[in-house]
Amino acid sequence: MAYDIGMGFCAGLDGGSVLVKLDSVMVKKLSPGQPWRKSGTSLLRLDRKLCSTTRPPQVDQEVYVDSAALAHKSVASLDLEGNGINMKVDLRVILDGMNPLPAPAPYKKGTSTGTRPRKR
Numbered sequence: 006m007a008y009d010i011g012m013g014f015c016a017g018l019d020g021g022s023v024l025v026k027l028d029s030v031m032v033k034k035l036s037p038g039q040p041w042r043k044s045g046t047s048l049l050r051l052d053r054k055l056c057s058t059t060r061p062p063q064v065d066q067e068v069y070v071d072s073a074a075l076a077h078k079s080v081a082s083l084d085l086e087g088n089g090i091n092m093k094v095d096l097r098v099i100l101d102g103m104n105p106l107p108a109p110a111p112y113k114k115g116t117s118t119g120t121r122p123r124k125r
Contacts, residue, residue: 007073009057010099015068016048023062025049027083034101035083035094051081051096075100 012031017024026045033039035049056062057069079096 007071009060009069010072010075012049012068012070013044015062015064015066018053018062018064021053022050023053023056023068025051025068031099032085034099035096036085039085046087048084048087049081049094050084050091051079055079055081055096070096070099072100 011028013025013027015023016026025048027035027047027049029044031049032047036047051070053062055070055074057071060067060069062068075096077097080093081096082091083094084091
């Protein structure tokens, strides 16, 4: 089952790559053992092909990657300190321990909302 994963906010689009200001949770997954970092400090440059097709990246908007695309070797470049020093990371580690919730059942028109009618 494929699903989208929010990574952080898009800081820029450059041809075939996307620059993401990472959420601190993503930094922890990509670089365990590092001290906590404020969200947006670390930057990730990833291939645009990894992004969700239903929610394509836009500057200053949340970037979503497709979990199915991450299932294969997905190398990206992580600037942990935001100082221009990059290290390679494999984005597949993001999938470790993820168990997405199943999609909610479709709403059936005409069914009760579960509330009782008021007594008069």
